Amino acid sequence: MRFIMKTDYYQDIRLFKYRSTFFWYLALVIGCLMLPLGLDEYLISQLTFICMYAVAAVGLMLLTGYTGQVSMGHAAFFAIGSYTSAILTAKGVPFLAALPAAGLLAGLVGIVIGRPILHLSGLYLAIATMGFAFIVDEILVRWESMTRGNMGYYVDPAAIGPLVFDSEIRFYYLALVVLILTLLAARNILRSPTGRAMIAIRDSEVAAEAMGINPAKFKTMAFAVSAFFTGIAGSLYAHKIFFINPESYTIFLSIELLAMVIIGGLGSLHGAVFGAAFFIFLPQFIVMTKDYLPQYLQNQTGLQPALFGLLIILVMLFEPLGIYGRWLKTKFYFEMFPLYRKDSFKREKKYQKAERR
Amino acid sequence: MSFFRAEDITISFGGIRALSQVGFEVRQGEIFAIIGPNGAGKTTIFNCINRFYDLDEGAFFLEDKDISRIKPHEVAEIGIARTFQNIELFKNTTVLDNLILGQHRSRRSNLFTETLFTPFVRKQEIRGREKAEEIIDFLELEAYREQRVINLPYGVQKTVELGRALAMEPKLLLLDEPSSGLNVEEAEDLSFWMNDIKEELGITILLVEHNMRFVQQVSDRVLALDFGEVITQGSSQDVLNHPEVMKAYLGEEDAVA
Numbered sequence A: 001m002r003f004i005m006k007t008d009y010y011q012d013i014r015l016f017k018y019r020s021t022f023f024w025y026l027a028l029v030i031g032c033l034m035l036p037l038g039l040d041e042y043l044i045s046q047l048t049f050i051c052m053y054a055v056a057a058v059g060l061m062l063l064t065g066y067t068g069q070v071s072m073g074h075a076a077f078f079a080i081g082s083y084t085s086a087i088l089t090a091k092g093v094p095f096l097a098a099l100p101a102a103g104l105l106a107g108l109v110g111i112v113i114g115r116p117i118l119h120l121s122g123l124y125l126a127i128a129t130m131g132f133a134f135i136v137d138e139i140l141v142r143w144e145s146m147t148r149g150n151m152g153y154y155v156d157p158a159a160i161g162p163l164v165f166d167s168e169i170r171f172y173y174l175a176l177v178v179l180i181l182t183l184l185a186a187r188n189i190l191r192s193p194t195g196r197a198m199i200a201i202r203d204s205e206v207a208a209e210a211m212g213i214n215p216a217k218f219k220t221m222a223f224a225v226s227a228f229f230t231g232i233a234g235s236l237y238a239h240k241i242f243f244i245n246p247e248s249y250t251i252f253l254s255i256e257l258l259a260m261v262i263i264g265g266l267g268s269l270h271g272a273v274f275g276a277a278f279f280i281f282l283p284q285f286i287v288m289t290k291d292y293l294p295q296y297l298q299n300q301t302g303l304q305p306a307l308f309g310l311l312i313i314l315v316m317l318f319e320p321l322g323i324y325g326r327w328l329k330t331k332f333y334f335e336m337f338p339l340y341r342k343d344s345f346k347r348e349k350k351y352q353k354a355e356r357r
Numbered sequence B: 001m002s003f004f005r006a007e008d009i010t011i012s013f014g015g016i017r018a019l020s021q022v023g024f025e026v027r028q029g030e031i032f033a034i035i036g037p038n039g040a041g042k043t044t045i046f047n048c049i050n051r052f053y054d055l056d057e058g059a060f061f062l063e064d065k066d067i068s069r070i071k072p073h074e075v076a077e078i079g080i081a082r083t084f085q086n087i088e089l090f091k092n093t094t095v096l097d098n099l100i101l102g103q104h105r106s107r108r109s110n111l112f113t114e115t116l117f118t119p120f121v122r123k124q125e126i127r128g129r130e131k132a133e134e135i136i137d138f139l140e141l142e143a144y145r146e147q148r149v150i151n152l153p154y155g156v157q158k159t160v161e162l163g164r165a166l167a168m169e170p171k172l173l174l175l176d177e178p179s180s181g182l183n184v185e186e187a188e189d190l191s192f193w194m195n196d197i198k199e200e201l202g203i204t205i206l207l208v209e210h211n212m213r214f215v216q217q218v219s220d221r222v223l224a225l226d227f228g229e230v231i232t233q234g235s236s237q238d239v240l241n242h243p244e245v246m247k248a249y250l251g252e253e254d255a256v257a
């Protein structure tokens, strides 16, 4: 536990509450910069995927984790980002303009789709967003003059001036920078009135309204911002794999993104990153440990998806707050070291139950 | 000119008349209480003022302006704040965040300046914290400042909700059963605060209350309601001793003897 003397209110709103936190993050960034030096191309590529999916997950986290609006259609925003960026760069627009354009178009579509369905919630909203994603998917297949339909679209490597991101390591740095900028932007939104309004709508829409927060406005805004980041991630994706077709953006991608934010821990930006890392590394982990399994299990078909599903269920069962929740508890354990008791967290819950009615 | 006025308020829910032809006037700077047995329609009046429900007939006026056609979130913008009977806090955030959220209507930044967290946004945040701190001082919430609301005892949550409404710097404050669930000391504190809110902050209070002792202590004038109709209204002494009111409350434990 740490106690800080407050000398002014500015301490409260700083990006990093303690000086040490800043240094930890700095160390983390330096670590991420050094990381690829010792890794092979394949692993670097996996790290790139983590960064990319984390950007999309941050977007979905703002909508689902902070505003409380479920979306099963984020693959559509991802796809819009991919295609916008691919088509624009093919037409000669520089990547540095195509990347934000991909985000902006996705954001715009987010407003158009968010507006009419924002009075829905829960399952109904999930189904409506899913329907939207089906429509986008259909457009991608049918609008052949623009998207080349099922034939797919070849994408130029990203380039900023003379700098071409055509190697794994270069693209990793690009994705990392975009992720860091995304996290900073999301953090800033969350410590400002817009972010608080989103959280307010999640926790109590009537109270938010009674505070003068217009739920329609802020839900639409959440949709737009969320779609923006997911579109940016989609753009990166296109320039990473150089070939896109509608099959990359099915309902499974939407579900994966949703699972990332839920497993990572709803309502935390750390969670978005943890969730993305979990999803990329879990299959790796399963492949690696496969050799240690008994022979008859090893050769079982469908082992990987089954283990994948099982692990997700286990995480949800034993850590409903997601990986971020587990991380907080571990941190708490070390901070309180000699004092930590096994029921430190349980007691809090009992206390809640004792409240008067 | 009247400060706040309800004229012939009528609303039904599927054939059940929750309010019929209810009219009253709240004077600037007073504490006005609405009393009545369970289901009398008290909370419904608040929900109509807040525009959560549409009136069938009648209208509300704030400073002679009709406010019964505006959007729900605009009710806060014109200076009406409220608390809820079953506490509606933003429960996964801290006390401080709740108090800052109360100030939402003074937001002057937009999404772009916020994303960049410009010096202007920074200043606005600092100002918000200064205001929140005043309320923390006023309601003696120092000990809970950084705690998440969900972990706080019931009485403290009620105080935080009052604080959040005050953070809106309203002209008119609506309190739905502010003393329910409080112990004697907490209710005592509350009645002092209400007096301070009226005297020092100059905020007019309209409250709904079951606890007759509390009503007698704090309110200047009272309206008694039963089955959606006004029984009587006037000075708190007259209303609380009105035979019809005593009859409506007969057998209820907290009626004034």
Ligand SMILES: Nc1ncnc2c1ncn2[C@@H]1O[C@H](COP(=O)(O)OP(=O)(O)OP(=O)(O)O)[C@@H](O)[C@H]1O
Pocket: B013, B016, B018, B036, B037, B038, B039, B040, B041, B042, B043, B044, B045, B085
């Ligand atoms: N949304 C609604 N739909 C249907 N009926 C409603 C609705 N809101 C209120 N009512 C009805 O209107 C009547 C008045 O309810 P209200 O909540 O205003 O009572 P109250 O005076 O606040 O009572 P209490 O002291 O129990 O809080 C009740 O009969 C209630 O069932």
Ligand SMILES: [Mg+2]
Pocket: B042, B043, B044, B085
């Ligand atoms: Mg009520």
